[in-house]
Amino acid sequence: MRLSKTTITPTKNITRDADTVNSRLLVQGGFVRQLMAGSYIYLPFGLRVLNKIRNIIRLEMDALGGQEISMPALHPAKNWKATGGWDSIDVLFKIKSRTGKDYALGQSHEEVATPLMKEFINSYKDLPMAIYQINWKFRDELRAKSGILRGREFEMKDMYSFHETRKDFEKFYNDVKLAYVRAYNKLGLEVKATEASGGSFSDKISYEFMVLTAAGEDDILYCNKCDYCVNDENTPLNGNEECPRCKQGTLVEAVASEVGNVFDLGKKYAESFSLTYIGRDGQPRYPVMGCYGWGTTRTMGVIVEHFNDERGIIWPKSIAPFNVHLIAMRGAESQGENLYKLLQKEKVEVLLDDREGISAGEKFASADLIGCPYRLVVSPKIGEGKVEVKKRTSDKVAVVPISSLKETLDT
Ligand code: ATP
Numbered sequence: 001m002r003l004s005k006t007t008i009t010p011t012k013n014i015t016r017d018a019d020t021v022n023s024r025l026l027v028q029g030g031f032v033r034q035l036m037a038g039s040y041i042y043l044p045f046g047l048r049v050l051n052k053i054r055n056i057i058r059l060e061m062d063a064l065g066g067q068e069i070s071m072p073a074l075h076p077a078k079n080w081k082a083t084g085g086w087d088s089i090d091v092l093f094k095i096k097s098r099t100g101k102d103y104a105l106g107q108s109h110e111e112v113a114t115p116l117m118k119e120f121i122n123s124y125k126d127l128p129m130a131i132y133q134i135n136w137k138f139r140d141e142l143r144a145k146s147g148i149l150r151g152r153e154f155e156m157k158d159m160y161s162f163h164e165t166r167k168d169f170e171k172f173y174n175d176v177k178l179a180y181v182r183a184y185n186k187l188g189l190e191v192k193a194t195e196a197s198g199g200s201f202s203d204k205i206s207y208e209f210m211v212l213t214a215a216g217e218d219d220i221l222y223c224n225k226c227d228y229c230v231n232d233e234n235t236p237l238n239g240n241e242e243c244p245r246c247k248q249g250t251l252v253e254a255v256a257s258e259v260g261n262v263f264d265l266g267k268k269y270a271e272s273f274s275l276t277y278i279g280r281d282g283q284p285r286y287p288v289m290g291c292y293g294w295g296t297t298r299t300m301g302v303i304v305e306h307f308n309d310e311r312g313i314i315w316p317k318s319i320a321p322f323n324v325h326l327i328a329m330r331g332a333e334s335q336g337e338n339l340y341k342l343l344q345k346e347k348v349e350v351l352l353d354d355r356e357g358i359s360a361g362e363k364f365a366s367a368d369l370i371g372c373p374y375r376l377v378v379s380p381k382i383g384e385g386k387v388e389v390k391k392r393t394s395d396k397v398a399v400v401p402i403s404s405l406k407e408t409l410d411t
């Protein structure tokens with residue numbers, strides 16, 4: 001992509017929407033624009049990052065046997081009345097049509113996914129089954145804040161699974177947990193799996209995946225020795241106490257952001273929608289259900305909160321908008337063009353700063369702000385056939401022959 005042809009010019013001068021690090025840097029770097037509180041437009045750079053996050057999650061869900069679908073955001077009220085959510089869920093957006101019909105905007109999709117399966121799950125032979133989507137959700141959050149961490153419109157990957165037995169559910173649920181951790185690691189994030197509501201003393205299985213960040217809204221306690229972690233809201237435990245699991249470590253208080261969760265739904269939704277299958281004994285039964293949420297847009301915000309310095313974002317390679325940010329200094333424009341074309345031919349994702357009338361200093365500042373893993377510079381001083389390489393994570397520069405550039409970028 002050519003910076004001169006994009007709709008946005010990265011600049012530190014933009015100070016609006018600057019209440020948190022993620023919103024400030026994402027706006028300044030040209031990734032997003034706010035439409036209103038809690039609602040963001042994803043610009044070309046932002047969409048590239050979001051697409052990469054989506055794809056990392058998608059690969060893991062597909063590997064679990066999840067089938068991707070897309071469900072509407074506009075729901076008939078009757079689905080929400082069937083589960084009681086119409087009256088009990090305070091964040092549910094409700095809409096009345098001009099003919100007086102009631103609708104809800106999807107704040108989650110159990111109410112659509114469960115009745116959908118009535119057509120496809122008839123016998124135990126149809127189980128297990130898992131469907132998922134990566135789609136926008138709407139919630140009437142009292143306070144939409146912290147940039148893209150808490151929106152009124154935000155994106156979620158939501159998967160729903162259906163099982164014949166609790167044992168089968170538990171195996172799948174555990175596989176999802178492992179897949180989540182793998183995907184978070186690919187995104188460069190370390191997560192803590194927090195036991196939620198009831199914690200280790202309840203037989204209901206529910207985990208929240210937490211990333212430590214001061215911009216988060218959850219207070220958690222984790223053990224400094226083992227992987228024990230609980231949400232502060234539901235535990236009688238306190239910081240500095242002995243870990244109740246390993247009895248060796250000490251509990252540490254921390255602030256975190258919930259980037260995903262896995263829930264044991266039991267038979268609640270199947271009962272609400274009379275979703276049954278014919279069991280091995282010929283009798284109708286309710287399947288055991290699980291749901292697995294992942295806030296994709298919140299994850300992008302958390303990554304920005306985590307990976308930045310005073311100059312801008314430092315994207316992990318797996319989700320950077322481009323691997324390479326190429327700058328041609330004055331007098332080396334045609335060298336820049338040639339290298340740009342070469343890198344494109346080699347399938348290296350490259351952003352060329354070909355803006356005219358912009359100083360070298362400003363171009364370097366833009367490269368830091370946008371935060372691609374590598375900055376490449378060609379100039380008359382460096383000479384033909386050579387390029388200066390700098391990692392966003394380091395201040396060291398190296399001059400390498402263009403013939404060996406590919407190896408340098410792969411390491
Ligand atoms: P929270 O406690 O943060 O409100 P939640 O318990 O309501 O989250 P779920 O309904 O289970 O969350 O949604 C699944 C995931 O969607 C969450 O783990 C989070 O990553 C994301 N999410 C939830 N609400 C929002 C929001 N308002 N804006 C952005 N992401 C959100």
Ligand code: MG
């Ligand atoms: Mg919520």
